[in-house]
Amino acid sequence: MSDTMQRTATIAVLVENEAGILARVVGLFSGRGYNIDSLTVAPVDEERRLSRITVVTSGTEMVIEQIKAQLDRLVPVHKVSDLTREGPHLSRELALIKVVGAGDARIEALRLAEAFRARVVDATTESFVFEMTGNADKLDAFIALMRPLGLAEVCRTGAVAIVRGPRGLHA
CATH class of the missing domain: 3.30.70.260 (ACT domain)
Incomplete structure (x- = not known):
């Protein structure tokens, strides 16, 4: 490199x-x-x-x-x-994504959430809060799709990661 x-x-x-x-x-x-x-x-x-x-x-x-x-x-x-140098690893984040909208935008947000395996954890007549886990690219893609549909707020945990296979991080 x-x-x-x-x-x-x-x-x-x-x-x-x-x-x-x-x-x-x-x-x-x-x-x-x-x-x-x-x-x-x-x-x-x-x-x-x-x-x-x-x-x-x-x-x-x-x-x-x-x-x-x-x-x-x-x-x-x-x-x-x-972890990026020690071989294959898994990395995940958790996000809560609030979308405010009505009509077709609301229906589209639910359709996309299902495709991305996001869970509805709160719903009102005017908004949804989706819970989603995945790698950063997956979360970024879902959030980008929610912007035109009424994205109101995003909270993310940050990455957690672990090496694949039997090896572990030991003191």
Whole structure:
């Protein structure tokens, strides 16, 4: 890969679940001018007090390597893994999408939701809220189709990702 080619990286970071660690990770990115496209964090091992942070970012290969090295040096980081480089992985987001409309637009929104496997989780006579999971491209496509039909609001979780197969992210 060329030194100037940009790539997207999904990085999983296993950390001790303690106050301030997320702020330190975000500070590492902002202090160096790196962008975060998506960020999720949640406890994954209560017994060992571990949380998993999933960061989607982009940059040149050199920048991605710098990010990983700097994350790995943070205490209390246990493991840093570039899922996009470790082989096939699954990535999913959750979105809530509110569409306001009536008549044909409303019928079309429901038809498209069925095609995209979005679930209606709230409905009024004037609006729907759809719940949808999938990769970012699928969510982006559905949201783009909802714009002319009365898209009113979007909430997204950010990506969570896991390597396919038997390997796992272990401390």
